Amino acid sequence: MLTLFGVVTVIFFLFNVLPGDPAQMMLGQNEDSSQLAIVKKKYGFDKSVSTQYLYYLNDLSPLSFHSAKSDHYTFLQANKYKATQLFTVGSITTVIKWPYLRESFTKQGKKVSLVLAETLPNTFVLAISSITIAIVIGVLLGIVSALFKDSWLDKFIQIFSTLGMSVPSFFSAILFAWFFGYVLHEFTHLEMTGSLYELDDFGEAMHIKWKNLILPAIVLGIRPLAVVIQLMRNSLLEVFSQDYIRTARAKGLSEFQIIKRHAVKNALNPVVTAISGWFASMLAGAVFVEYIFGWNGLGKEIVNALNTLDLPVIMGAVLIIALLFIIINIFVDIIYVWLDPKVKLK
Numbered sequence: 001m002l003t004l005f006g007v008v009t010v011i012f013f014l015f016n017v018l019p020g021d022p023a024q025m026m027l028g029q030n031e032d033s034s035q036l037a038i039v040k041k042k043y044g045f046d047k048s049v050s051t052q053y054l055y056y057l058n059d060l061s062p063l064s065f066h067s068a069k070s071d072h073y074t075f076l077q078a079n080k081y082k083a084t085q086l087f088t089v090g091s092i093t094t095v096i097k098w099p100y101l102r103e104s105f106t107k108q109g110k111k112v113s114l115v116l117a118e119t120l121p122n123t124f125v126l127a128i129s130s131i132t133i134a135i136v137i138g139v140l141l142g143i144v145s146a147l148f149k150d151s152w153l154d155k156f157i158q159i160f161s162t163l164g165m166s167v168p169s170f171f172s173a174i175l176f177a178w179f180f181g182y183v184l185h186e187f188t189h190l191e192m193t194g195s196l197y198e199l200d201d202f203g204e205a206m207h208i209k210w211k212n213l214i215l216p217a218i219v220l221g222i223r224p225l226a227v228v229i230q231l232m233r234n235s236l237l238e239v240f241s242q243d244y245i246r247t248a249r250a251k252g253l254s255e256f257q258i259i260k261r262h263a264v265k266n267a268l269n270p271v272v273t274a275i276s277g278w279f280a281s282m283l284a285g286a287v288f289v290e291y292i293f294g295w296n297g298l299g300k301e302i303v304n305a306l307n308t309l310d311l312p313v314i315m316g317a318v319l320i321i322a323l324l325f326i327i328i329n330i331f332v333d334i335i336y337v338w339l340d341p342k343v344k345l346k
Helices: 002-016 022-030 033-043 049-060 071-078 112-147 152-166 169-183 210-240 243-250 255-267 269-293 298-308 311-339
Strands: 063-067 084-089 092-096 197-199 206-208
Touching: 002 049, 002 311, 049 063, 112 152, 112 210, 112 255, 112 269, 112 298, 112 311, 152 210, 169 210, 169 269, 210 255, 210 269, 243 255, 255 269, 269 298, 269 311, 298 311
Parallel strands: none
Antiparallel strands: 063 092, 084 092, 197 206
């Protein structure tokens, strides 16, 4: 909670020290003095920065306090805030509600929560597909590389891993889109751009296009795949040198049983740490990949919001990503207990 509070504070003050008037950003070229005054009053932009900050915390908090006479409270009720009134003390009403991320500047007053809800599932599908590719292939290649240490196969895997970590995602995306979606289109039948849901040829219905997931998932998974290979190889080599592995071999266990029952599980700790960080990073790092491939996800929405200076959408997206980072790290701490019984969950 303290981490999330810190993120909220940094985001608010970061975007409120930017040059430019948020009210003017909302109205664009069509503003006049009367409209500007109305918008500033409606969204609280005419208040001091400290008051706006308290408003922002109040909007995000599930338990919030409002004056029934204030324009802000009236605005929340008028926009179906879904707030349940608990009790009223004097002129202050206490309500419980869903966190309110405010409204988009450029989407005709559409709630930020709805904007993110439309794009976040696509990013989840992309991130889960990418991390699955990275885990399955990365762990397997890491095991092979460790078993055949210093062989030509090990050296080939290491070269592939080094290249995967060195090449930026946006460059890989351009290269893959051009080569597999354009040059080899007759053989792959893959498109250079496309999202998970697309309109049919008649423009009447949306259909799932799973083939559009292949290229962005591979591109987004290349770098974590390379990291998993290196970590799995080095961790497995370290485990192979432990006394309990030599004891297992002395008892006559087969190499397959040793790897399956003892080595791999104990070698997974650093891999789990890397995977957790990469999965959370994918939600933020998918920006370039989604934009290049035309994937309608959170990353592409962030780029569009930056281009149009849609501050509530940007702030809401960053908050969601920060929250996901926190949740994933909590789950990783729990997984550690399963992987290593010596770790105590507190």
